[in-house]
Amino acid sequence: MKVVPIALNTFRESVRDRVLYNLILFVLLLVGASIFLGELSMSQESKIIVDIGLSAMRIFGVLISIFIGIGLVYKEIDKRTIYSLLAKPLHRHEFILGKYFGLCLTLFVNSVVMALGISLALLFVKGGADPIQIKIWPTAYLIFLELMVMTAISLLFSSFSSPALSALLAFFLFIIGTFSADLKLFAATVGSGVVKVMCQALYYVLPNLANFNFIMATAHGNTPSVGMMGAATMYAALYISALLAATVMIFQRRNFK
Amino acid sequence: MLALEINNLTKDYTVGFWKKRPVRALNDLNLQVGMGESFGFLGPNGAGKTTTLKILMRLIYPTTGEAKILGCPLDDMQMRARIGYLPEQPYFYDYxxxxxLLNYCAKIFGLNKAEALKRTDDLLKRVGLFEAADKQLRKYSKxxxxxxxxxxxxxxxxxxLFLDEPMSGLDPLxxxxxxDLIAALRDQGKTVFFSSHVLSDVEALCDRVAIMNKGCLIESGKLSDILKSRTNELEAVVTGIDEATLNELQVFATQIVPAPEGAHVRVQSDKEIEYxxxxxxxxxxxxxxxxxVRESLEDLFVREISENAKVAKQAAS
Structure with a gap:
């Protein structure tokens, strides 16, 4: 399987391009929040650390998945590194999958280190072991699923459009996807048939990132249910498969002039 | 078995944003390269050389026609494992x-770790990069x-081996x-197909050449045959003659180039040389x-391209 060397090389590229340096910023943010919030009561403090920590994990991750994701294919074509690669016994779909899983690996390492950081910060503010230190992990997993979806979206745009336009479209989908539940609500309240059908269609076509958002509830001490996690995993798997299939279809037809 | 077989290969691009129009980059190319041959693919910029190589490497798709490498279609992965390609002005991951880089490529070819390490070391020594093997490529010279x-x-x-302008941008050394590397590969019995602008290199390295212009093949064959076919002319070097004699010689000569103590007089055949x-x-x-007179590859190249341009101009008018 040629996907593995491509993925590992993509991961190595991220590491050498200092993508993981964002972790330093994240740690500074957590330390700053812990010191600043030291005045608050213990329960409030841990709630805010969970909220800030997981939200930062999500935002940093989304920024990486969009800004690195949009360059995954574009950079290879622009710098012509793809020329010598595709001449080798490598299918185009293997190349796309390798690039995708390489960035997912980067995001995975990034997310695990961040979640560890949050757990350690909670250990510090709680002055010992506490269930909340474990409860953040299922939510971190959901965030990672969301990042995988965002990476697939960025990769799709990267396969046919310029980085600037890809970034714009990916951000647009991220915003829409975050509030896509409102589309369904709007569809239910409007009377007109055409608008209703359009809103419903958009709701099903656009990514529903609300499926992966459990940050606020975790800050209040809740954990996502197994059913929710299973459904989110299924949704992500299906959505990512569809996006990668579309990316491969576009990429298969491309001429590298 | 042929190393390369190209049949009626044509590539059209669509250009223009609003008013789309097709531009033919490659026109009905037919070419065969035998095993063990060293083949030069010549032509000015825009002749279709890189387009041909990109089609062969699956980087672009032909509009019509087909090509086979080692008797296999271009998308055959087993065949891909038996060829090598150097793109024009190559750029690799500079980190x-x-x-x-070589280990990474070895993994794509599915080589096991021990073999990959051995081949990497051998090749680094062979291309003279062993000392700089652990330097990032961003610190490399061209x-x-x-x-x-x-x-x-x-x-x-x-x-x-397919090489696209392997000498472009390099200093004389x-x-x-x-x-020398390509010559060594040729001597090992590898088939080398390379495009180049540097005609002296092609002349020194190739058994056969093809000359392309504006997407069309205008000449192909053994270098010795192509150059021999134009060797009927004779050139006499004469000294101790005056201006009046030179004028007299003009009648028989196809070309007279004055030299410090005489002239180089070129004539069509033995008969004229007697006069x-x-x-x-x-x-x-x-x-x-x-x-x-032995025409150099450069003479042939320039003449073929200009004759081709004349024909095209006449056809257009």
Missing amino acids: LTARE GMLQRAGLAQALINDPEV GRREVR VLSIVHRAGGRLVSVNP
């Missing part, structure tokens, strides 16, 4: 070292990058090194030498 490119093209010990000799002798001059 990798040459050793990492010549070093070209050599790293050649090494990655050779990692699978290919039977057929770099060119010499790459030329030239008698005139020179009568004028008290001296014949220094008579040699058949």
